[in-house]
Amino acid sequence: MKFTFTAIILLILIVLFGCAEAVEQQTRDIITLKQGWQFQKGTHPEAVNPSFNDSQWESVTVPHDWAIYGPFDKDIDKQEVAIIQNFEAVATEKTGRTGALPYIGEAWYRNTFSLPNFDNTKQVLIQFDGAMSEPEVFINGEKVGEWKYGYAYFYFDISNVVKAENNSIVVKLNNHEQSSRWYPGAGLYRNVKVIVKNKESIEHWGTFITTPIITQELAKVNIKTKVIANNPKLITTIFDAEGSEIVQHETTTPFNNEFDQNLEVPNPKLWSPDTPYLYTAVTRLYSGNNLKDEIRTKFGIRSINYDRNTGFSLNGEVTKFKGVCLHHDLGPLGAAINISALRRQLTILKDLGVNAIRSSHNMPSLEQLALCDEMGFMLLAESFDEWKIPKVKNGYNLYFDDYAEKDIVNLVHATRNHPSIVMWSSGNEVPDQWGTEGVKRAKWLQDIFHREDPSRPVTVGMDQVKAIMESGFGAITDIPGLNYRVHLYEEAYERFPQGMILGSETASTVSSRGIYKFPVEKASMKQYEDLQSSSYDLEYCSWSNLPEDDFILQDDKPWVIGEFVWTGFDYLGEPTPYDEFWPSRSSYFGIADLAGLPKDRYYLYRSRWNTKEPTLHILPHWNWEGREGEITPVFVYTNYNSAELFLNGKSLGIQTKNKNGTPQERYRLMWMDVKYEPGTLKVVALDDGGNPAAGKVIKTAGEPHTIVLEPDVNIIKANGEDLAFVTVSVVDENGIPCPTATNQLNFEITGNGTFRAACNGDATSLEMFHLATMKLFSGKLVVLVQSTEVAGDIQLTVTGEGLLTATLNLLSEN
Ligand code: GAL
Numbered sequence: 001m002k003f004t005f006t007a008i009i010l011l012i013l014i015v016l017f018g019c020a021e022a023v024e025q026q027t028r029d030i031i032t033l034k035q036g037w038q039f040q041k042g043t044h045p046e047a048v049n050p051s052f053n054d055s056q057w058e059s060v061t062v063p064h065d066w067a068i069y070g071p072f073d074k075d076i077d078k079q080e081v082a083i084i085q086n087f088e089a090v091a092t093e094k095t096g097r098t099g100a101l102p103y104i105g106e107a108w109y110r111n112t113f114s115l116p117n118f119d120n121t122k123q124v125l126i127q128f129d130g131a132m133s134e135p136e137v138f139i140n141g142e143k144v145g146e147w148k149y150g151y152a153y154f155y156f157d158i159s160n161v162v163k164a165e166n167n168s169i170v171v172k173l174n175n176h177e178q179s180s181r182w183y184p185g186a187g188l189y190r191n192v193k194v195i196v197k198n199k200e201s202i203e204h205w206g207t208f209i210t211t212p213i214i215t216q217e218l219a220k221v222n223i224k225t226k227v228i229a230n231n232p233k234l235i236t237t238i239f240d241a242e243g244s245e246i247v248q249h250e251t252t253t254p255f256n257n258e259f260d261q262n263l264e265v266p267n268p269k270l271w272s273p274d275t276p277y278l279y280t281a282v283t284r285l286y287s288g289n290n291l292k293d294e295i296r297t298k299f300g301i302r303s304i305n306y307d308r309n310t311g312f313s314l315n316g317e318v319t320k321f322k323g324v325c326l327h328h329d330l331g332p333l334g335a336a337i338n339i340s341a342l343r344r345q346l347t348i349l350k351d352l353g354v355n356a357i358r359s360s361h362n363m364p365s366l367e368q369l370a371l372c373d374e375m376g377f378m379l380l381a382e383s384f385d386e387w388k389i390p391k392v393k394n395g396y397n398l399y400f401d402d403y404a405e406k407d408i409v410n411l412v413h414a415t416r417n418h419p420s421i422v423m424w425s426s427g428n429e430v431p432d433q434w435g436t437e438g439v440k441r442a443k444w445l446q447d448i449f450h451r452e453d454p455s456r457p458v459t460v461g462m463d464q465v466k467a468i469m470e471s472g473f474g475a476i477t478d479i480p481g482l483n484y485r486v487h488l489y490e491e492a493y494e495r496f497p498q499g500m501i502l503g504s505e506t507a508s509t510v511s512s513r514g515i516y517k518f519p520v521e522k523a524s525m526k527q528y529e530d531l532q533s534s535s536y537d538l539e540y541c542s543w544s545n546l547p548e549d550d551f552i553l554q555d556d557k558p559w560v561i562g563e564f565v566w567t568g569f570d571y572l573g574e575p576t577p578y579d580e581f582w583p584s585r586s587s588y589f590g591i592a593d594l595a596g597l598p599k600d601r602y603y604l605y606r607s608r609w610n611t612k613e614p615t616l617h618i619l620p621h622w623n624w625e626g627r628e629g630e631i632t633p634v635f636v637y638t639n640y641n642s643a644e645l646f647l648n649g650k651s652l653g654i655q656t657k658n659k660n661g662t663p664q665e666r667y668r669l670m671w672m673d674v675k676y677e678p679g680t681l682k683v684v685a686l687d688d689g690g691n692p693a694a695g696k697v698i699k700t701a702g703e704p705h706t707i708v709l710e711p712d713v714n715i716i717k718a719n720g721e722d723l724a725f726v727t728v729s730v731v732d733e734n735g736i737p738c739p740t741a742t743n744q745l746n747f748e749i750t751g752n753g754t755f756r757a758a759c760n761g762d763a764t765s766l767e768m769f770h771l772a773t774m775k776l777f778s779g780k781l782v783v784l785v786q787s788t789e790v791a792g793d794i795q796l797t798v799t800g801e802g803l804l805t806a807t808l809n810l811l812s813e814n
Contacts, residue, residue, distance in 0.1 A: 026117060027197065027198065027201075027291060027292060027293045027294045028195065028196065028197040028201075028293065028294070028295070029115070029116065029117060029194075029195070029196040029197075030193055030194070030195050030196075031113060031115075031193065031194040031195075031196070032191055032192070032193050033062060033111055033113060033169070033191075033192045033193070033194065034061050034062055034063075034191070035061055036059075036111050036112065037059070037060050037061065037062050037064070037109050037110065037111045037188070038054040038055075038057035038058065038059060038060075038109070038110045038111070039057055039058045039059075039060045039064065039066065039107065039108070039109050039110075039187075040054070040057040040058065040107065040108050041066065041105060041106070041107045041108075042105070042106060042107070042108075043106050044108045044172075047108050047110055047170055048138045048141055048143075048170050049141055050140055050141050050168035052110070054110045057110070060109075061720070062109070062187075062188040062191070062192055063188065063189050063190055063191060063336040063337045063338070064109075064187045064188055064189065064336055065185045065186055065187050065189045065333070065334035065335045065336040066103075066107055066186045066187040067099075067101045067102050067103035067183075067185065067186040067187070067334065068101060068185070068332070068333065068334030068335075068336070068769065068770070069768065069770055070101055070102065070768045070769075071102075071766070071768060072099075072100045072101060072583065072585055072766045072768075073100055073102065074095045074096075074100060074582045074583070076098070076100050076101065076102050076103075076104065077097065077098045077100075077103070077104060077177050077178065078093060078094070078095055079093070079094040079097055079178055079392075080092070080093055080094075081094060081178075081392075083579070084391075084431070085391065085429055085463065085543070086541070086542065086543060086576070086579075087542055087543060092580050093580060094579045094580060095579075095580070095581070095582045095584070095585075096573065096574075096575045096578070096579070096582065096583070096584050096585035096586070097181065097182075097573055097574060097575075097579060098180050098181075098182065098183050098184065098573045099182070099183030099572035099573040099585055099586065100583075100585040101183060101334075101572065101585075103132075103175050103183065103184060103185065103186040104175050104176065104177050105174070105175060106172065106173065106174045107172075107173050107174075107186065107187060108170065108171070108172050108173070109170070109171045109173070109187070109188055110168070110169070110170050110171075111168075111169050112166055112167060112168055112169070113167050113169060113194060114164065114165045114166060114167065115162060115163075115164055115165075115167070115194070115196050116164075117196060118162065118163070118164040118196060119164075121198055121199055121200075122159065122196050122197065122198060122199065123157065123159050123196075123197055123198065123199045123201065124157070124158050124159045124162050124194065124195070124196050125155045125156065125157055125158065125194070125195040125197075125204055126139070126144070126155060126156055126158050126169070126192070126193070126194050126195075127153070127154070127155035127192070127193045127194075127195060127204075128147070128153065128154055128155070128188075128190070128191075128192055129153050129190035129191045129192075129193075129337075129365065129366050130150060130151055130152065130153060130189060130190035130363070130365070131147070131150060131171065131173060131187075131188055131189075131190070131192075132150035132151075132173065132175060132184055132185050132186050132187060132189055132335065133148065133149065133150030133173060133174065133175055133179070133184070134146070134147070134148050134150075134173060134174040134175075135147050135171055135172070135173055136171070136172040137156060137169070137170075137171055138168075138169070138170040138171075138172075139158050139161045139162060139167060139168065139169055139170075140161050140162065140163070140167055140168050141168065142161050144156045144158050144161060147403075148398070148399040148402070148403050149362075149396060149399055149403055149407055150175075150184060150185075151328070151362035151363045152363060152403070152406075152407045152410055152411070153363060153366070153410050153411070153414045154406075154410055155195075155204060159199075171188060171192075173186070173187060173188075176394035177394065178392045178393045178394050178395075179392060179394040179395055180392060180395065180573070181385065181391060181392055181395075181573070181574060182327055182329075182571060182572065182573035182574045182587075183327075183329055183334070183335075183571065183572030183573035183586075184335065185328070185329060185334050185335020185336070186334075186335070187335075187336075189334070189335040189336050189337060190337050190365055190366075191337070191366075197293055198292045198293060199228065200227075200228060200229040200230065200232075200285070200287050200292045200293070201227070201228060201229070201285060201292055201293035202225055202226070202227050202283065202285050202293045202295055203226040203227065203228065203257075205410075205413035205414050206225060206226035206227065207223065207224070207225050207226075207281075207283060207295065207297050207417065208223070208224040208225075208416055208417065208453075209221065209222070209223050209224075209281060209297060209299045209417045210222045210455050211268075211299075211300075211301045211302065211303070212455075214268060214270070214301060214302075214303050214315070216267070217266065217267065218264050218265065218266050218267075218268065219264070219265045219268035219301045220262055220263075220264060221238065221262070221263045221264070221265055221279075221281070221299075221301070222260070222261070222262050223236055223259075223260075223261045223262075223263065223281060223283070224258055224259070224260050224261075225258065225259045225261070225283055225285075226257055226258050226259075227254065227257055227258075227259065227285050227293075228257060229285055229286075229287045229292055230287050230288075231252075231287055231288050232252065232254060232259075232285060232286065232287060233250065233251070233252045233285070233286040233287075233288070233289075234250070234251050234252075234254075234259045234261065234283065234284070234285055234286075235248065235249070235250045235283075235284045235286070236248065236249050236261055236263065236281055236282065236283045236284075237249075237281070237282045237284075238263055238265060238279055238280070238281050238282075239279065239280045239281075239282065240269070240279055241269075241277055241278055241279065246265055246266075246279070247263045247264060247265060248263075249261045249262075249263045265279070265301060268301040269301070270300075270301055270302050270315045271300025271301060271302040271373075271376075271419040272302060272314055272315055272376065273355040273356075273376035273377060273378060274376060275376070276300070276373060276374055276375060276376035277300065277301075278298045278299065278300055278373060278374065278419075279298070279299055279300070279301065280296055280297065280298050280299075281296070281297045281299060282294065282295075282296050283295050283296075283297070297417050298370075298373060298417070299417050299419060300373065300419025300420075301419075302314060302315055302419050303315055303316065304422045304455075304456070306457055306478070306479060306498075306500065306561075307499075308497075308498060308499025308500065309499065311500050311558065311559060311560075311561040312422075312500070312561045312562065314378070314422070319355070319562075320554060320560075320561060320562040320563075321355065321356040321378065321380075321502070321503075321561060321562025321563060321564065322353060322354055322355045322356065322562065322563075322608075322609045323354060323355070323356035323357060323358055323378075323380070323562060323563060323564035323565065324349065324352075324354055324356075324357060324358070324564060324565045324567060324568030324591065325357075325358045325360040325505055325564045325565065325566045325567045325568065326345070326357055326358070326359065326360065326567060326568050326569060326571075327360060327567065327571035328359070328362065328364075328365065329571050329572050330342070330345070331569070331570070331571075331572070331594040331595060331596065331759050331769075332594070332595070332757035332758065332759035332769035332770075332782075332784065333756070333757060333769075333784070334572070337365050337367055338721060338723060339367050339371070339721070339722075340716070340721070340722050340723040340724075340725075341723060341725075341784075342365070342367055342368050342371055343371055343375075344596060344712055344723075344725050345568070345569060345596065346371055346372070346375050346377060347375075347712070348592060348596055348598070349377070349568060350375065350376075351606070351610065352568075352591065352598075352602060352605055352606050352609060352610060353605070353606055353608070353609025353610030353611065353612075354377065354568065354609060355376075355377065355378060355609075356377060356378040356379070356380065356422075356562065356564065357372065357377050357378070357379055357380070357564075357568070358379075358380040358382060358425070358504065358505075358564040359379065359380070359381050359382050360382055360385075360428060360461075360505070360564075360566075360567070361382050361384065361385035361427075361428040361461075362382060362383065362384070362385065363381065363382075363383060363407075363411050363415075364379060364381055364415075366414065366415070369381075369415055369418045369420060369421070370418075372418070372420035373418050373419055373420045377420055378420055378421075378422045379418070379420045379421045379422065379423075380422070380423045380424075380425055380459065380504070380564065381411065381415060381421050381423070381424055381425065382424075382425035382427075382428060382461075383407060383408055383411055383424070383425065383426055383427065383445075384396050384400075384404070384407075384426065384427045384428070384430070385427070385428045385429070385430075386400070386427075386430060386431075387400050387404070387427055387430045387432045387438070387441050387445075388400045388401070388432060388437075388441065389430065389431040389432050389434075389438075390431070391429075391430075391431060404445065404448075405448055408426070408445065408448045408449060408452070409448065409452055411424075412424070412449065412452040412453045413452065416452075416453050416455075421456065422456065423456055423457055423458070423459055423479060424449045424453070424456055424457070424458045424459070425458065425459050425460060425461060425481070425504070426442070426445040426446060426449065426458055426459075426460055427442075427445070427460045427461070428460070428461040428483070428504075428505075429461055429462070429463045429464075429483055430460070433462060433463070433464040433467050433468050433471075433473055434464060434467050434471075435471070436471065438471070438473060439471050439472050439473045439476065442460060442473050442476060442477060443476055445458075446458045446476070446477065446478065457478035457479050458477065458478045458479070459477060459478065459479040459480070459481040459502060459504060460473075460477050460481060460504075461481045461482075461483045461504040461505050462474060462477075462480065462481060462482055462483060462504070463482075463483040463484060463485065463505075463543070465482060465485045465488040465491075465492055466488070469491070469492060469495050469496075474492065474495075474496055475495075475496050475497055475498075477498075478498070479498065479500065479502050479561075480492060480496050480498055480500070480501055480502065481501075481502045481503075481504025481505075482501055482502070482503060482504060482505075483504055483505035483506075484505065484506065484508065484543050484544050484545060486545055486549045486550065486553060489501050489553055489557070489560065490557075493557075493559055499559060500559050500560070500561050501557075501559060501560050501561070502560075502561050502562060502563075502564075503550055503553070503554070503560060503562065503563030503564065504564055505564055505566050506545075506547075506550040506563040506564065506565050506566065507540070507544060507545060507546070507547050507550055507563075507565045507566055507589075508540060508541050508543070508544030508545070508566045508576075508589055509537055509539065509540050509544070509545075509546055509547055509589070509601065510533040510539050510540065510541065510576065510577060510588035510589055511533050511534060511535045511536075511537055511539065511588060511599050511600065511601060512532035512533050512534075512535060512588060512593075512599075512761075512762070512763065512778075513535065513593045513597055513598075513599045513600075513761050513777070513778050513780075514535060514599075514621065514739055514740070514777070514778025514779065514780075515530075515532040515533070515534065515535055515778060516534055516535050516536055516619070516620040516621075517532075517533075517534035517536070518627075518630070518631070518632070519631070520534070520536045520538065520633045520672070521538060522538045522539075522546070523538065523539050523540075524539075524540055524541065524542050525541060525542050525577045526539045526577065527577055527578065527581070530764070531575075531578045531581050531583070531584045531763070531764045532588075532763070532764070533577065533588045535599055535600045535601075535619065535620065536600075536619070536620070536633070536635065537600060537601050537604060537635075538664075539577075541576055541577060544566070546663065546664070547565070547601065547604055547605065547667075548663035548664055548666065548667050548668075549663055550563050550565075551608065551663070551666075551667055552663055552666070565591060565605065566589050567587065567589045567590050567591070568590065568591055568592065569590045569591070569592050569593070569594070569596060570586055570587045570588065570589065570590030570592070570593050570594040570761065570763070571586065571587050571590070571594070572585065572586045572587075572594070573585070573586065573587065574586075574587050574589075575587060575588065575763055576588065576589070578763075583764050583765075583766050584763055584764050585763065585764075585766075586763045587763065588763055591605055593761030594759055594761050594763070595759035595760060595761040595780075595781060595782040596725065596782060597727065597761055597780055597782065600617065600619045600635075600637065603615050603617035603637040603638075604637040604667070604668065606637075607637050607638050607639045607667075608639075608667075610639075614638070614639055614640070614685075614693075614694055615637060615638055615639050616636070616637075616638045616640065616643075616683065616685050616694050616695075616696045617636065617637045617638065617696070618634060618635075618636055618681060618683050618696055618698050619634070619635050619636075619637075620632070620634070620635075621698065621739035621740065621778075622678070622679075622680075622681050622698050622699060622700045622739075623678075623700055623701055623738070623739055623740050624676045624678075625678075627676045628676055628677060628678070629675050629676065629677070630675065630676055631672075631673060631674070631675060631676075632674055632675065632676035633670060633671060633672045633673075633674060634652075634670070634671045634674045634681065635668050635669065635670050635671075636655070636668070636669040636670075636683050636685075637668060637669075638669065638683075638685055640685035640686060640687065640693060640694065641656060641657050641686070641688065642654055642655060642656035642657065642669065642685075642686045642690075643655060643669050643683050643684060643685045643686055644683070644684045644686065645671050645674075645681070645682070645683050646680075646681070646682040646683075646684070647674065647677065647679065647680070647681055647682075648677065648679040648680055649680070652671050652674060653671070654686070655669040655670060655671060656669075657669065669683075678700035679699070679700055680697060680698075680699050680700075681697070681698050681699075682695060682696070682697045683695065683696050683697075699736050700736075701731070701732045701736040701737060701738045701739065702732035702733060702734065702736070702738075703732055703733075703738075704730040704731075704732065704738045704741045704743055704800075704802075704803060705730070705731060705732050705733040705803065705804060706730065706731050706732075706733070706735075706803065706804040706806070707728065707729075707730055707745070707798050707799075707800060707803050707804060707805060707806035708728070708729045708730065708731055708737075708806060709726050709727075709728055709796065709798060709806045709807075709808040710726065710727045710729075711724045711725065711726045711727075711785075711808060711810060712724060712725045712726075712727075713725075714810055714811065715810070715811045715812070715813055716753075716785075716787045716794075716810065716811075716812050716813075717787060717812065717813065717814075718752065718787050718788065718789055718790060718791035718792075718812040718813060718814050719787060719789060720786070720787060720788055720789045721786070721787070722786070722787045722812070723756060723784050723785065723786050723787075724784070724785045724794075724810050725782050725783075725784055726782065726783045726784075726785060726796060726808060727780060727781075727782055728745060728776070728780065728781050728782065728783055728798055728806075729741075729776070729779055729780045730743060730776065730779060730800075730803060737779060738779050739778060739779045740778065740779060741776045741778075741779040742775050742776050742777065743775065743776050743800045743801070743802075743803060744773060744774070744775050744800060744801070745773065745774060745775070745776065745781070745798050745799065745800040745803075746772060746773045746798070746799050746800065747772040747773065747774075747783050747796065747797070747798055748772065748796070748797045748798075748799070749785060749794060749795065749796050749797075750794075750795045750797070751792060751793045751794040751795050752787065752788045752790045752791065752792035752793065752794055752812050753785050753786060753787055753788060753794030753795075753796075753810065753812060754785075754786045754788060755772045755783070755784075755785065755786075756770075756784040756785065756786040757769040757770050757783075757784045758771075758772070758773075758774040758781055758782065758783045758784065759774075759781065759782050759784075760774055760775060760776060760777035760780065760781035760782075761777055761778075761780070761781070761782075762775075762777035765777065783796060783798070785810060787812040788812070790812075791812050791813050791814045792811075792812060793809060793810070793811060794809070794810040794811070794812055795807055795808065795809055795810075796808045796810065
């Protein structure tokens with residue numbers, strides 16, 4: 001082969017350029033410690049010693065939740081308390097309040113790690129994205145730090161105690177009884193990362209990107225970067241989502257240790273829930289001409305504005321929050337963070353039409369934030385459920401004085417570049433709403449948020465509305481957030497100066513998927529012998545309300561800027577209205593159940609929130625053996641205004657939404673006098689001209705006959721973490737779904753996958769999630785199939801006595 005001179009020069013340049021790239025990529029290493037952990041419950045101070053023999057301990061991967069494997073036990077964290085927030089005056093025994101899972105006590109984790117590229121020019125940090133709770137961290141036998149709050153992100157500088165090879169890390173955790181009002185999880189349930197960078201480098205969480213000016217023609221992107229370097233030079237380049245370079249800026253002039261750069265992005269593509277467009281800023285720090293550090297930060301260009309006359313606007317458009325509150329647990333996975341489980345939640349919420357999430361009542365996971373940026377959800381990022389005055393005796397009140405400021409600073413620094421976050425929350429229903437000390441605390445916390453991030457406002461979820469109107473607590477809060485208390489919205493709006501009210505927490509309607517109770521009537525704190533709540537969606541709590549009470553305020557009062565429904569998904573713990581009953585260990589509040597399966601209410605919200613696709617849903621199911629001839633009302637949740645109902649071909653008349661009727665008549669179509677007879681129930685939705693526009697049919701099913709498997713995805717990543725969620729149901733011999741089936745099913749997985757968990761959404765079930773057998777609940781359950789690190793085929797086989805077996809083929813890919 002003959003090389004011309006130019007070709008040789010070109011080759012040399014490519015090699016040189018290639019090398020330069022390789023060097024640049026080595027400015028930082030981020031090592032996520034997932035594999036190789038040894039775990040043991042109990043007290044093991046001797047385990048701090050690096051030569052401690054932990055071979056008898058359990059081998060686990062992190063993220064890990066030690067308590068989710070149960071068993072459920074009524075006596076765990078049994079509390080003899082009066083829940084003041086629920087208006088209780090007398091203490092009674094509460095059993096499933098924290099999920100009845102064994103989360104209490106001490107536990108220890110051990111691992112080792114090596115640091116390629118380590119020498120004494122390096123700074124080494126260890127970051128925990130959350131550790132439940134009271135973590136104490138030991139490296140090579142030395143304590144390097146401790147934290148308290150299980151939801152906080154925190155890091156320590158461990159440069160002085162590490163070496164290149166074989167570092168020992170030991171983490172001690174401790175959970176107290178009565179430390180939570182829901183299931184908090186237990187262990188290293190979020191990621192642990194070791195960051196190796198030059199001592200001359202960009203400070204950890206030292207970048208802050210805002211987009212203070214946006215027009216159609218340009219956006220001003222302001223990037224503040226804190227550095228430690230001699231003779232520093234900073235070059236920042238912005239790339240669009242396709243990876244094309246947009247603009248670059250170079251500066252050698254820091255102010256103190258902070259660079260302040262302004263870059264112009266022409267014709268910016270704006271970030272919003274509908275168009276979640278992300279840019280990337282690549283920031284390179286040089287000392288003289290030597291590259292010292294490089295970080296990449298995704299960001300969005302978007303404006304948020306809270307105005308006393310127009311409410312909340314995103315990119316100049318008045319926008320209402322169609323939001324849900326979410327606790328952090330992922331149902332059968334417990335608190336252990338998992339990206340595919342989070343992605344599935346968000347996919348379901350997208351279909352529901354949700355545009356915002358409140359991370360109640362604590363810091364959201366970093367994985368959830370990245371997904372919200374990417375998939376398009378706004379975030380109300382919350383911090384605390386308690387300040388100084390306790391709700392539960394071992395709650396955050398124990399740490400408030402020493403940690404509140406540090407926890408907020410870390411929350412803001414770690415997450416402020418996410419365009420999804422549009423508001424902070426400093427607290428939820430804190431008892432400090434009473435009294436002047438509480439007002440001072442509210443102001444102090446809000447000022448910390450403002451100091452760290454002047455670009456977003458702060459709210460508090462407030463339930464003591466009378467008190468906060470009197471004390472000034474509500475008036476000084478940037479955005480007054482009311483939890484429930486729909487009857488006080490008007491008065492609060494009149495009395496507060498902000499000109500708007502946020503429904504920071506709404507509804508708390510309770511229901512069990514697929515369970516219907518008769519007679520059908522509105523009721524507060526209604527209890528039944530089977531410890532379920534009716535899916536006719538007419539049952540609520542003594543402090544809460546039905547969805548329509550919120551809809552009316554949202555629709556009729558322009559100054560109400562949106563709502564966050566309690567909750568998007570059921571969660572472990574807080575089994576109201578059965579706090580005092582056993583077995584009952586998870587919530588009934590969800591729009592979807594603990595397995596992520598939609599309840600009927602899903603379609604009521606979807607009919608309002610999903611403006612892109614029609615909704616037409618009938619309830620109840622039509623299997624009422626024994627109720628022949630009895631009144632069995634039929635509800636239809638739909639975006640259409642009216643519909644005609646047919647039972648076995650006979651019209652039962654047309655119903656039309658009635659703005660002047662009861663709240664339910666305004667938003668639901670209801671046939672209250674239907675007498676049950678088995679067969680076919682059909683609804684035909686009518687357009688505004690009275691013409692048939694859509695139809696839906698449900699039928700009475702015969703005996704369960706065949707198992708049906710429906711995965712949410714067919715291909716997963718071969719990374720040992722990715723999951724497919726397979727909905728399992730049964731149909732009769734004619735293929736009609738059996739809505740009341742309770743068959744015990746067994747799961748077997750072969751090939752390159754493993755069984756991770758199963759969940760049926762029954763709040764009273766004591767079956768363990770990680771065992772490969774479970775009963776159907778209202779005809780359904782979900783099986784979680786996990787990849788291994790080897791790509792290939794995976795088969796899930798589900799069997800049940802007397803049922804036709806089903807097998808599903810999935811694929812895992814690199
Ligand atoms: C609220 C509280 C939530 C949850 C909910 C249940 O008062 O903020 O955390 O307890 O009630 O309705």
